[in-house]
Amino acid sequence: MKPMAVEATGAASDLVQVVALLAAGVVAVPLFKRIGLGSVLGYLVAGLAIGPFGLGLFSDAHAILHVAELGVVMFLFIIGLEMEPSRLWGMRREIFGLGLVQVGICIAALTLVGIAMGFAPAVAFVAGTGFVLTSTAIVMQLLEERGSLSKPKGRRIVAILLLEDLAIVPLLAAVTLLAPGGGESGAAERAVAIGIALGSVLALVAAGRWLLNPMFRLLAASKAREVMTAAALLVVLGAALAMQLGGLSMAMGAFLAGVLLSESSFRHQLEADVEPFRGILLGLFFLGVGMSLDLTVIGANWRLILGSVAAYMVVKSLVIYAVARALRASHSEAVERAALMAQGGEFAFVLYAAATGAGIIDGPTNAILTATVILSMALTPLMVIAFDRLGPKPAVSMDGVEIPENLVGSALIVGFGRFGQIVSQPLISRGCSVSIIDTNSGYIRVAEEFGFKVYYGDGTRLDILRAAGAATARAILVCVDDREAAKRIAELAKAEFPLVPVLARARDREHAIELIQAGVAFQLRETLESALAFGERALLTIGDSPEAATEVMAEVRRHDAERLDLETAGGIYAGRELIRGNTASAHELG
Incomplete structure (x- = not known):
């Protein structure tokens, strides 16, 4: 009987954690939205409150963060469903033009910031590069809340985020090059890794073109709604797994699967089936980010961390603004893009972990850089609120706009x-x-x-x-x-x-x-x-x-x-x- 009692106690403890997660989101998000601070900041504060440095209901925030990354994956899948291949092809200039210019200049500028702060060149490059990779989850959520995803300015931000997702592969290869001894022995491994990545993409494209639609037709004929939901999750998670095994990001795999299904007859059904899981897991991701904020590390290195956050966010914002204006964006759009994309993102954790494993940065430096990124993510909703209240208000002009006659809705x-x-x-x-x-x-x-x-x-x-x-x-x-x-x-x-x-x-x-x-x-x-x-x-x-x-x-x-x-x-x-x-x-x- 004793083992059963112990098992029941463990189950009750797990249930307490589940209830705590749900309660934190249910209480914090409506409250923060009510006072005008947005849902993202509500999730982050709620995660901090129930995490290791709050009520202590969770000790391993990174485990929750790892599972909750599926929310980002599903978000990218739904975005992909809205991007038909022809539309995506029409965005190629924004992705490989605007995206490359912004990422390249930001990497150079933030590397110089790291060197100015006393980091070794290799460490400064890794630290700055990780901060360049914007948080897809936060920016996408904010764009959705602001109703900007379908607007041209929102599509340009999505294009930059897609390029940053693609950039994780060469950046991880660069970490291998910078590792002690990596230049001599890593060439063959990099070639194999690139080949595997390309093979994964081709396999996913082939499956999307010739397998997915026949599969969904067969399942639709069965009239089993729960099977259709399971199939939708299978497509999203299967595509994410294929890309992860190929060395690419899971989010990129889900996005590609969404694009391949964007012209499918089952698009709306897939979107409706995935949406509830996306919302819950994305909220869980933000809770996990809040829990991961290590107050001990911040307390011990608060001057360095606060200085790093300020320097990285200010320089990145200035570069984003300058690139936007150079490429003919309006002042209002450039400021808004800078406010939305000034933070580091979740892919920085992957890059810093790889750099730690390669011996480029040590454990304490990894903790400091991770805390810097998380703090920047927490500050982003406040920056957007400040932009909305203090930033330039775009003027509505009808110059050159023709009002159509006999408009049919x-x-x-x-x-x-x-x-x-x-x-x-x-x-x-x-x-x-x-x-x-x-x-x-x-x-x-x-x-x-x-x-x-x-x-x-x-x-x-x-x-x-x-x-x-x-x-x-x-x-x-x-x-x-x-x-x-x-x-x-x-x-x-x-x-x-x-x-x-x-x-x-x-x-x-x-x-x-x-x-x-x-x-x-x-x-x-x-x-x-x-x-x-x-x-x-x-x-x-x-x-x-x-x-x-x-x-x-x-x-x-x-x-x-x-x-x-x-x-x-x-x-x-x-x-x-x-x-x-x-x-x-x-x-x-x-």
């Missing part, structure tokens, strides 16, 4: 069967931006053959509707064949997106009433208009005049509208009595 079509296909045609012919989701992989394949882009997704899920753009659509068109699903989608859409009109396909009169009560702006029984047109043609065929036929059809429509209004108001039985009393359409219950 965007529409989200849920369901692309025989009804949805016809509905989409006038919208597309008018140049409307249409997003289409369906759960039938057969419809999706046929639609692709005719040039339509249809995404796999279950419209009864709120996360899928959000991922498909329901919040920004000008109208949501519910064209599914399942009456219960149509009602559920209409209720969800009206509850979560009350300003977006919902138009719905109804199976029959009772279904139309349910949809009206759910709040749709317009509903239409799928057979009504075709049946009325058929009836009018029948009148003409048997000899009625066109004027008389038109008058009769107008009367039928009027009676139908009256009955529907009556039944919708609650008098369904009275409405049926009215139907029975009307011989012209006594049997029209559809």
